[in-house]
Amino acid sequence: xxxxxxxxxxxxxxxxxxGGPATYKRxxxxxxxxxxxxxxxxxxxVCHTDLHAMMGDWPxxxxxxxxxxxxxxxxxxxxxxxxVTDIELGDLAGIKWLNGSCLSCSYCQNSDESxxxxxLLSGYTVDGTFQEYAIAKAAHVARIPKGTNLEAVAPxxxxxxxxxxxxxxxxxxxxxxxxxxxxxxxxxxxxxQYAKAMGIHAIAIDAGDEKRDLCLKLGATxxxxxxxxxxxxADVKAATPDGEGPYGxxxxxxxxxxxxxxxxxxxxxxxxVCIGLPANANLSAPVFDTVxxxxxxxxxxxxxxxxxxxxxxxxxxGLINVPYKSIGLSQLQSVYDLMHxxxxxxxxxxxxxx
Ligand code: NAD
Ligand code: ZN
Numbered sequence: 001x002x003x004x005x006x007x008x009x010x011x012x013x014x015x016x017x018x019g020g021p022a023t024y025k026r027x028x029x030x031x032x033x034x035x036x037x038x039x040x041x042x043x044x045x046v047c048h049t050d051l052h053a054m055m056g057d058w059p060x061x062x063x064x065x066x067x068x069x070x071x072x073x074x075x076x077x078x079x080x081x082x083x084v085t086d087i088e089l090g091d092l093a094g095i096k097w098l099n100g101s102c103l104s105c106s107y108c109q110n111s112d113e114s115x116x117x118x119x120l121l122s123g124y125t126v127d128g129t130f131q132e133y134a135i136a137k138a139a140h141v142a143r144i145p146k147g148t149n150l151e152a153v154a155p156x157x158x159x160x161x162x163x164x165x166x167x168x169x170x171x172x173x174x175x176x177x178x179x180x181x182x183x184x185x186x187x188x189x190x191x192x193q194y195a196k197a198m199g200i201h202a203i204a205i206d207a208g209d210e211k212r213d214l215c216l217k218l219g220a221t222x223x224x225x226x227x228x229x230x231x232x233x234a235d236v237k238a239a240t241p242d243g244e245g246p247y248g249x250x251x252x253x254x255x256x257x258x259x260x261x262x263x264x265x266x267x268x269x270x271x272x273v274c275i276g277l278p279a280n281a282n283l284s285a286p287v288f289d290t291v292x293x294x295x296x297x298x299x300x301x302x303x304x305x306x307x308x309x310x311x312x313x314x315x316x317x318g319l320i321n322v323p324y325k326s327i328g329l330s331q332l333q334s335v336y337d338l339m340h341x342x343x344x345x346x347x348x349x350x351x352x353x354x
Pocket of ligand 2: 047048049050071097158159
């Protein structure tokens with residue numbers, strides 16, 4: 001194994017019981033296995049998934065507690081296993097949700113790595129990026145160009161990849177309109193910019209003046225406040241040029257209701273892309289309308305390694321300016337508290353050195 005000078009202990013945020021809170025404490029630095037790298041995580045974005053993981057919201061087990069959350073970690077490679085040859089010590093790299101996958105099952109062969117049954121999930125089935133030093137499979141770490149602002153790029157590693165892939169899954173084309181539901185949050189605010197960069201008009205749906213101002217500043221064509229609208233379906237349709245509704249809807253909200261509404265305002269042949277993962281939620285749609293209006297309903301789950309490279313390339317070209325607020329890793333619990341109340345416009349990024 002090759003490595004730079006490494007400490008034996010580090011600061012981390014550790015979930016010790018379901019429901020939290022996360023505890024800021026010293027824990028040992030782990031060594032990477034033969035096909036892994038150790039990354040000195042400088043910054044990590046805080047995704048709503050990290051809160052779901054701590055709360056035990058989902059019908060998917062985490063690793064046995066204690067768990068270190070986090071899966072938007074940008075940093076520097078400081079150690080690599082003996083089999084790793086294509087990334088150097090000192091290179092910038094990112095740890096994303098997909099920490100690793102088998103690379104040989106039928107899903108991996110078809111580049112659907114997120115569907116791999118043996119996928120390792122950062123901050124969920126393996127310890128993640130809310131620590132100073134985190135491990136990932138070398139084949140899966142995101143390659144980040146030298147000179148990149150690591151704080152600004154961190155949220156691309158989950159939010160960016162996920163919404164970029166989701167917009168591609170929507171099949172919405174340049175010149176057409178997409179509805180982004182949950183547009184003022186972490187995924188949504190970044191989705192507005194990918195849509196804009198792809199030549200797509202965005203109707204942003206969320207609540208409150210802070211999120212309205214942010215969405216419009218980021219390039220949304222229209223903002224609809226779901227807490228004030230008396231008829232969401234009519235308002236969304238009215239925001240499209242022919243009144244027929246958007247060609248696609250990207251659902252990144254953490255509530256069930258907007259998932260139920262979306263098929264009603266999509267234009268015929270429209271595509272509903274489900275991304276948000278509200279706890280215990282179900283999706284239902286009128287069969288008659290879904291058939292005679294040829295509505296498509298699909299899920300989209302992060303992205304593969306090519307989606308990662310492409311999402312990072314949009315960032316490198318200056319097309320995506322992540323709206324983030326900075327805070328020390330020691331303050332993570334306060335971010336979860338705000339997130340729980342849907343009070344975060346954009347993303348929080350934690351600095352692991354504070
Ligand atoms: P976030 O808390 O930053 O944003 C969620 C937003 O939804 C908030 O701004 C909130 O005000 C808004 N919202 C709530 N109810 C709404 C409604 N009825 N209509 C419109 N907006 C509404 O969360 P985030 O970090 O952006 O994550 C969003 C969801 O996506 C989470 O459930 C997360 O686990 C999931 N996620 C999925 C994937 C994937 O691959 N599918 C990847 C990352 C995150
Ligand atoms: Zn995430």
